[in-house]
Structure formats: C-alpha cells, structure tokens
Amino acid sequence: MTGGEALRTGMAARVIGRDVVTATGTDARSYLQGQCSQDLDGLAVGESTESLVLSPQGKVDAYVRVTRTGDESFVLDTDAGCGADLLARLQRFKLRVAVDLEQVDWACLALRGPAATAAGGTADEDGPLLAPAVAWPGWSGVDLLGPAPAGDPELGSWLPEGAEWCDAETWEAARIGAGVPMGGREVKESTIAAEVGLVERTVSFTKGCFTGQELVARLDARGSNVARHLWGLVVADGARPPVGAAVWTTDGEHEVGALSSMAWSQERGAAVALATLQRRVVPPESVLVRWDGAEVLAEAWPLPLSDAG
Numbered sequence: 001m002t003g004g005e006a007l008r009t010g011m012a013a014r015v016i017g018r019d020v021v022t023a024t025g026t027d028a029r030s031y032l033q034g035q036c037s038q039d040l041d042g043l044a045v046g047e048s049t050e051s052l053v054l055s056p057q058g059k060v061d062a063y064v065r066v067t068r069t070g071d072e073s074f075v076l077d078t079d080a081g082c083g084a085d086l087l088a089r090l091q092r093f094k095l096r097v098a099v100d101l102e103q104v105d106w107a108c109l110a111l112r113g114p115a116a117t118a119a120g121g122t123a124d125e126d127g128p129l130l131a132p133a134v135a136w137p138g139w140s141g142v143d144l145l146g147p148a149p150a151g152d153p154e155l156g157s158w159l160p161e162g163a164e165w166c167d168a169e170t171w172e173a174a175r176i177g178a179g180v181p182m183g184g185r186e187v188k189e190s191t192i193a194a195e196v197g198l199v200e201r202t203v204s205f206t207k208g209c210f211t212g213q214e215l216v217a218r219l220d221a222r223g224s225n226v227a228r229h230l231w232g233l234v235v236a237d238g239a240r241p242p243v244g245a246a247v248w249t250t251d252g253e254h255e256v257g258a259l260s261s262m263a264w265s266q267e268r269g270a271a272v273a274l275a276t277l278q279r280r281v282v283p284p285e286s287v288l289v290r291w292d293g294a295e296v297l298a299e300a301w302p303l304p305l306s307d308a309g
Contacts, residue, residue: 011111011162011163020077045071050063053086060188062085062086079187107148113141116142178306179197203220227278231275249280
C-alpha cells in the first residue's frame, strides 16, 4: 500500500516538525486563558483544543494546539519554525504572574487516515507523551508528541502496526486538499483568523476577555466579511508553479494574491495549491497563475478540495 492509499483507506505516517512550548505554574491556566482565543477553563487534563494567540490588534501571532497536562500545566504545539515567536509573544505579556514558559525539543509522528484515530503509540517509557487527535476534512488522525527516543530520530519505534510511511509531496497535497493552513505560509503576522477559516475551530465567543478579542468579535458580528479568503487552486496543463507565484484575474487586470503552498496531487493528476485571494475572486472561478514569464490557468475552489467539481 502506498502512502496515498494509506491516507485514503488505512493509516499513513510521517515525521513532521512541531515546535513545543510548555507553560507551568500556579497562574498557568489563568494566564493562558487571557492569551488564547479558545476557552481553556473547560479543558480536562489530557484534552486538547486548537486556539489562536492574537496580537492586541487581533492579528494572528500563533496558531496553536493546547493540551492540558495537569491542573496548572499545559503544552502548546505549533508548526515548525513558529515556536520562538510563540514563546516571545507569551513572554511579552507575562507581567507579575507565576507561570514558567519554555520551548522544549520534542518530536512528532503524525498519523492520518481512517485507521489512524485508534493509534496511541507505544506504551513503554520511550513512547510519546501526548497523542492529541486531529480532525480536518479528509485529514483525521492523531499526532504522537514527546522527546525522540535515544538513537531513534526517525521515530520508527513509535510506528503502529499497519502504518505506512508517506512521502512529503503526497502528504503536502493532502494537507492542501483539506485546506489546513500552516504557520509561516497561510498564517502570518498580518493574517486575520476569518481570512483562513480558523474562527470556528479556534475561538470561543462565550469565554471571558482575551487579547485581540475585539477584532474577532466585530468581524464575526458582521458575518466574517473580510477582504481576503483562503481558497484551493487546481492548476491546469500539468504545470507546477512555485510557491510565491502571483495569482491574477483572467482578464489580466488585477493581481489578487499569491500561492502560499503547492504540491502535486497524484489523485488529481494536477498541482494543487493554497492562496489567500482578494474578495473579487468568488469560487468556483478561473484565475491566472504567473511566474518568471510563465502563465497558466487554474481553477479556484472553496475548501476542502474534495468538494471541488
């Protein structure tokens, strides 16, 4: 069974980069409750939830998963390369509170596919410490997190029976097809949560105040009417435009965004991409993708791409 087949019908595995920050201390819960967009007070020990850490202006500083590991201890994991910024952001607002924040060197074995949700890793002392569930359209499973076992950087000892290793491009195409935004690509300092479809997954409107709440609440009251939206693109003619390629309207008059992620989809026989585009593009709609003098048509679709025609 190939990695692509395992994603669709079994269990696919890949070691992925996740940066991890721990928060411990008598004020850890109350401090994070005021910094995270999700309600952490109702989170039981061992449970996880997705959340945003926002700037005071309501822009996304970090897209995180929060796991409660004790009464006053939490683990926040985020996409590779985003941990230092997350730690700095949390340190910046830590005034007269008893909470210790530390970035730790953990590994992550990601498991996806219909058979992946029951996988919990090994039970011995070298096994993962956490196994939070993942639930995205066509992209469900579990992430095994913890310090890498000595002498096993590839995490082979964590691999459950029946899992198949998945190559990088097949994995990336599946992420793109599901519309999963990634920190440093679709989620940047200027990103508004409503632009990339994260509000429903990451924001509680019934908890108390949190940093950046005003913009999120105002946009939600207006029906999340933002100037840009994250869409999926299916590229024509077997072309493989690079990340950063510009997206234009088909009349060639308006540049409306740029590709933030791209991979070849074996399932579609075409390149698929993610791009946050100006509201003048209303999928399904054809657009032009331009780079280095080349130009190709693409079709913009709502996410997930599994719903595309």
